[in-house]
Amino acid sequence: MGSPTASAQSWSPCSAADVRPRLFVVTGPSGAGKGTLIRKLVHERTDLAVAVSATTRARRPGEEDSRDYHFLSEEEFLRRVEAGDFVEHVEYVSGHRYGTLREEVDRILASGRSAVLELETEGAKEVQRTSPDAVTIFVQAPSFGELERRLRERATESAGEIGERLELARRQAQEAGDFDHVVTNDDLTRAVGELGTIVDKELRAPEAMGPRRRGAMVVPRQGRRERP
Numbered sequence: 001m002g003s004p005t006a007s008a009q010s011w012s013p014c015s016a017a018d019v020r021p022r023l024f025v026v027t028g029p030s031g032a033g034k035g036t037l038i039r040k041l042v043h044e045r046t047d048l049a050v051a052v053s054a055t056t057r058a059r060r061p062g063e064e065d066s067r068d069y070h071f072l073s074e075e076e077f078l079r080r081v082e083a084g085d086f087v088e089h090v091e092y093v094s095g096h097r098y099g100t101l102r103e104e105v106d107r108i109l110a111s112g113r114s115a116v117l118e119l120e121t122e123g124a125k126e127v128q129r130t131s132p133d134a135v136t137i138f139v140q141a142p143s144f145g146e147l148e149r150r151l152r153e154r155a156t157e158s159a160g161e162i163g164e165r166l167e168l169a170r171r172q173a174q175e176a177g178d179f180d181h182v183v184t185n186d187d188l189t190r191a192v193g194e195l196g197t198i199v200d201k202e203l204r205a206p207e208a209m210g211p212r213r214r215g216a217m218v219v220p221r222q223g224r225r226e227r228p
Contacts, residue, residue, distance in 0.1 A: 019203040021114040023105065023131060024048075026195075027124035028139035029169035031150040033185040037139060038118055040192045041199070048199070049108045050116045054086075057096040070101060088123045114203065121172050124179065135202045137195065138179040142186035144170070 089099025
């Protein structure tokens with residue numbers, strides 16, 4: 001369902017004494033700007049933290065373990081999959097594996113902050129099914145033309161890869177109504193404000209006031225997919 005328009009000044013972080021931490025999942029097509037919105041909002045608040053993903057890909061120059069990613073070997077990643085250590089995980093067609101460690105989410109929640117996950121739509125739906133108290137937010141570009149422009153401006157992919165991403169984005173756009181909230185990223189300041197309003201509203205919801213539900217949040221996912 002959609003969310004009312006909000007200005008950047010229309011929200012204020014909830015007091016830690018008022019609420020229990022929650023799990024927020026932000027999803028949407030590549031190029032919608034969900035990562036930018038998350039980084040901007042988390043930078044402005046002390047009650048949110050982004051869960052650092054684990055990956056089997058090689059570390060790139062300037063990246064730090066546990067800051068940018070938890071870098072794991074293929075063997076270690078698979079061992080932890082078998083042990084049930086992942087909230088969610090996926091293997092992309094590149095052969096690299098990515099996932100969210102359960103302990104990473106638990107660490108954030110134990111600190112009194114809410115955890116934010118940035119996932120593709122299939123992962124977000126899995127969280128919906130297995131952790132009904134999680135809040136899912138779909139981020140979309142104002143138009144398909146704008147989404148295409150953003151992807152082409154990145155200039156990091158071939159025309160064929162961009163075409164594949166655009167086709168995936170068309171399919172994902174049809175899924176927007178499956179999530180709790182929809183944010184249109186037409187203006188960064190406005191969209192960040194709307195995202196903050198949603199977070200505050202959900203943190204004040206009755207289900208956020210009671211004891212935190214623990215245990216398995218989502219089951220591990222299998223399969224090979226295109227990286228969103």
